[in-house]
Amino acid sequence: MEQPQLEVRSKQLVEVDGLQFKDLNGNGELDAYEDWRLPPQERAADLVGQMTIEEKVGFMLINSRFTGYQTEDHEPKSHDGVLDERIIEAGTNIFATRKVFGTTETIERMHLRHFILRENEAPSRVAAWANAMNEVAEGTRLGIPVLITSNSRNENGEMVFGMNDAIGIFSTFPATLGIAASVLGDQADGGDASIVDGFAAAVRHEWVATGLRKGYMYMADVVTDPRWQRTYGTFGESPELVSDIITRIVDGLQGEELGPDSLSTTIKHFPGGGPRENGFDPHYAEGKWNCYPTPGSLETYHLPPFEAVAAKAASFMPYYSAPSVQRSVYQTFREEEVYYEEVGYAFNDYFLRHVLRDRLGFTGYVNSDSGITDNMCWGVEHLDRPSRFAKAIMAGTDMIADSNNIEDLQAAIDQGKVSMSRVDEACQRLAVEMFALGIFDGQTYVDAPAADEKVKASPGWALADEVHHKSVxxxxxxxxxxxxxxxxxxxxxxxxxxxxxxxxxxxxxxxxxxxxxxxxxxxxxxxxxxxxxxxxxxxxxxxxxxxxxxxxxxxxxxxxxxxxxxxxxxxxxxxxxxxxxxxxxxxxxxxxxxxxxxxxxxxxxxxxxxxxxxxxxxxxxxxxxxxxxxxxxxxxHGKLPITLPASEAVIAVDEDGICASPNDVPGYAKDAHMPEGMTYAYVDADGNTWALGHGLRYG
CATH class of the missing domain: 3.40.50.1700 (Glycoside hydrolase family 3 C-terminal domain)
Structure with missing residues (x-):
């Protein structure tokens, strides 16, 4: 291995065998976790062995973090106004019920090291912010750096909380459905989904330049219920197409394996958010259930995209929802009966341990969706918060999202509801990612002044223009x-x-x-x-x-x-x-x-x-x-990535909550399950059927 370019801002470098290493714990010696020559797993084991319980608790949480750029001048900031040091009272959004402390206190006292950026700032400002947080982190006892995550930033669309955060700042493609429409057009011309390779390469180039090293992206969910509001963020209704696209994205963002120039992926929302109960979303209680009323639907339509990347993706995000016994029929996966425990998938031992790890071979970590121990705790609402933490972690969730609730996670451990072996397992999985990405070594800090030009020079801009045209x-x-x-x-x-x-x-x-x-x-x-x-x-x-x-x-x-x-x-x-x-x-x-x-x-x-x-x-x-x-x-050029319904009648819901077309089957396959004499796809005045793959050409 070549000597990485190391930069320290408060700690010292040590020299061993003519090579330089960071002395992150300040003991004047080279510890295994500081040795960039060792594999990430060995370094992670050494680090976790040196961490206190309090440090491990903070390490298992990821929380949204504001920059100092959008705060008022009279509000507390540090690092030349880059870091937000405000204290924000609880209840400011649906995800958080805990007081938010300033950046420095959150890193130093609460020991959080994972943060979500939701603001829309120029690349150089994002990079300066990332550097400043890592400078604070370097000064702590073990010098554990910060890993910054974001939802996708390279697609056009109206602003939604935490989505479409950087329209026009990073190369801006059409919505993911538009990318899928472009790919289908290429396939109709005898091509393939290789345009996605260029998309992923561009995203990776731009994000790494700014210090963003992990993405909550992309959605591997297959659209089956037309009323699901998150359809816009998917790649459509074809399991084969979604599998191809999501595989190319993981390969393009991460590379053959995670390394210093990789962008880590969190694929969502396992085991698929498409089979809604008449479209209601699990961000609210009315949408708490995943429904499987059609035999074979889980294995045929919803699991394949996750199966395609289970051996590659760094992490998976389970959906908020829970499988419904009442609204589901007998399902099998790989010739085994599927077990329905009516708890959200982040609490669901069967799906996380047996399906995801044992059957699909996933070895990364599980990152919950935001707020599962607070507002979106479906199936475990009756439990107190320490017990909700315990249920999720012992079921296989390694990181709890959009929370700085160190108190209740600590209580779950103190009460014996979460074993220390499980805590160590989760922390080691999380640390492996950081070591693989080089964040402990040469990738702690990025060249902030150069970030704007690096993003401007990205090949993504030209490719995005091509995809916009192809998406129509x-x-x-x-x-x-x-x-x-x-x-x-x-x-x-x-x-x-x-x-x-x-x-x-x-x-x-x-x-x-x-x-x-x-x-x-x-x-x-x-x-x-x-x-x-x-x-x-x-x-x-x-x-x-x-x-x-x-x-x-x-x-x-x-x-x-x-x-x-x-x-x-x-x-x-x-x-x-x-x-x-x-x-x-x-x-x-x-x-x-x-x-x-x-x-x-x-x-x-x-x-x-x-x-x-x-x-x-x-x-x-x-x-x-x-x-x-x-x-x-x-x-x-483009082809439809989803089927457009013929009328209100084909999605009508009766008094018992049963839809005329099944919630768990994609549009192109619904006709096999429709009432007699009814077809699902719209047919226009010229006789065109507006189904998956439809798209006219000129001439």
């Missing part, structure tokens, strides 16, 4: 409406649930399309050759249940009934009357109506498709890329 799916093209003639006059308007967002996005769309130069954007719809209407529907809330079922139709003030039978109204797109008037007036005078729908969910479009001459699907795809496809400057 032409769903309908009546009478050869597309491609539009270059130079045609076009009226452009975006429709959104929020009137304010609609106005902002309309301005953005007109500016991007004008700059692209393919269409002449005009202000008067009656004077336009083409009326381009961009629908960006929104439904539900990431963290709160809707009163009734999640709405997938395009509607405004639609009267509905809640689960309890109370009346309420729902809007997914505002100003729909204006939308219809614009489309109707354009067609009456012979102008073409082109409809673009942002497919963040499998929208039901039976009410709007007949109003348009051409319909395309985007996936948070840039407007200028869409117009290049509409005008033929870029060939139509």
């Amino acid at each position: 799916v032409v769903l309908k093209n009546s009478g050869g409406t597309l491609p539009l003639a270059v130079g045609s006059s076009a009226y452009v308007e975006v429709f959104h649930k929020s009137g304010e967002q609609a106005e902002l996005k309309t301005k953005q769309a007109r500016e991007e399309i004008t700059a692209a130069g393919a269409l002449q954007v005009v202000d008067d719809a009656d004077a336009a050759d083409v009326v381009l209407l961009l629908l960006d529907p929104q439904s539900g809330d990431y963290f709160n249940a809707t009163p009734g079922l999640l709405e997938l139709t395009l509607c405004e003030d639609k009267p509905l009934r809640s689960i309890a039978g109370e009346p309420y109204t729902e809007t997914t797109v505002s100003d729909l009357r204006r939308f219809r008037d614009l489309a109707g007036a354009a067609r009456e005078r012979g102008a073409k109506v082109v409809l673009s729908v942002n497919v963040s969910l499998p929208w039901i479009l039976d009410d709007v498709e007949p109003l348009a001459d051409a319909v395309v699907a985007g996936f948070s795809t840039f407007y200028d890329a869409q117009v290049d496809v509409l005008t033929g400057r870029t060939p139509a």
Whole structure:
């Protein structure tokens, strides 16, 4: 092994056999955990052997951490304003019930070493923040460094807590569904999913340059319940496609094995979040259950993507939900009966130990989703917090996410509910990752001033532009409406649930399309050759249940009934009357109506498709890329990664909570389980079936 370039800021270097090592515990000797020549497993064992119980407790928690950049000037900071030293009272978000202490105290007294970044800052500022935290950590007793994690930062989309954190700062691809649409288009042309290799390489290059070394990404979940709000973050409904993509991502981010230039992956959400109970998400109690009403669905559709990377991924994240006995039928996996313990998967010994480790061969660590010992503790709500910690850890969860609750984890150990052998096992698994990534050695600090240029020079920018263009799916093209003639006059308007967002996005769309130069954007719809209407529907809330079922139709003030039978109204797109008037007036005078729908969910479009001459699907795809496809400057390429439902009838839920189409079967396979005479996929006026893999080409 070559001598790594070592940097220390408070400790000293020691020289042995003509080589340099960090004296992280300050004893003037070379300990095994300080010896970069040794394998990570041996170093981790030595480190864990030197850690106190308090240090081990902090090491098993990961918490969201603010930078000092977005705090007010009068609020406490350190390291030239880089570190946030505020004390924040409990109850500020759904994940945390504990007071948040300043960065230095959290590292020095509470011994946390794993942190989640959710802010949107320039690469150089992220890198300076990472360096400052590691400088604090280096000064502690054992000098254990900090590992910073983030949710994905390289896809376009509306801001959700902890998601889409860095649009335009890192290379910005379409949403993951758009990446899948691009891959399906390549496969239709005889290619493969190799575009994902370039995507992963770019993400890795950009993140490592900033000091971000682990990603909560990506979702290996297969979409089966169309009302699941997290569909937008998946790669669609094909288990084969998702398996291929997720394998390439793990290989591309981590490399052949974890090393100093790797980006570690946490694949989520084991064993698959797709089989929802009528779409409700387990961020809230109404969505606590995973349902398997179809024989063979778990093994056929949901486990394959996790199986594909079980031997490679550094860590897995279990889903919040619990398997439902009432809503599930007999399932097998590898010819063994599946056991349903009705507790969340982070507490589920059968799935974590028997399925994930014993059957799939997983050797990494299990990182819980955020808040499992507080608000999202499904199946163990009756337990006190120390007992919830104990249940999760003894079931096989190694790290508890979005928590700084050292007191209750310590109590679980003191009360004998968590064995020290299990604590040591978890800490060793976590430490192995850090040693493999070189964070103890030459990768503790990064070149912060250079980070902006390194990200700017990433090949991801050019590739992202290509993928945006490839992601556009032409769903309908009546009478050869597309491609539009270059130079045609076009009226452009975006429709959104929020009137304010609609106005902002309309301005953005007109500016991007004008700059692209393919269409002449005009202000008067009656004077336009083409009326381009961009629908960006929104439904539900990431963290709160809707009163009734999640709405997938395009509607405004639609009267509905809640689960309890109370009346309420729902809007997914505002100003729909204006939308219809614009489309109707354009067609009456012979102008073409082109409809673009942002497919963040499998929208039901039976009410709007007949109003348009051409319909395309985007996936948070840039407007200028869409117009290049509409005008033929870029060939139509993308293919649908999910099936769009035919009508409300095919996803109707009866009084017993049973859906007309099974919650655990992907759209392309639902017809085998539908009521007689009913088909699942939408068929447009031209006879096109909007199912997985559909996408028209020109000519």
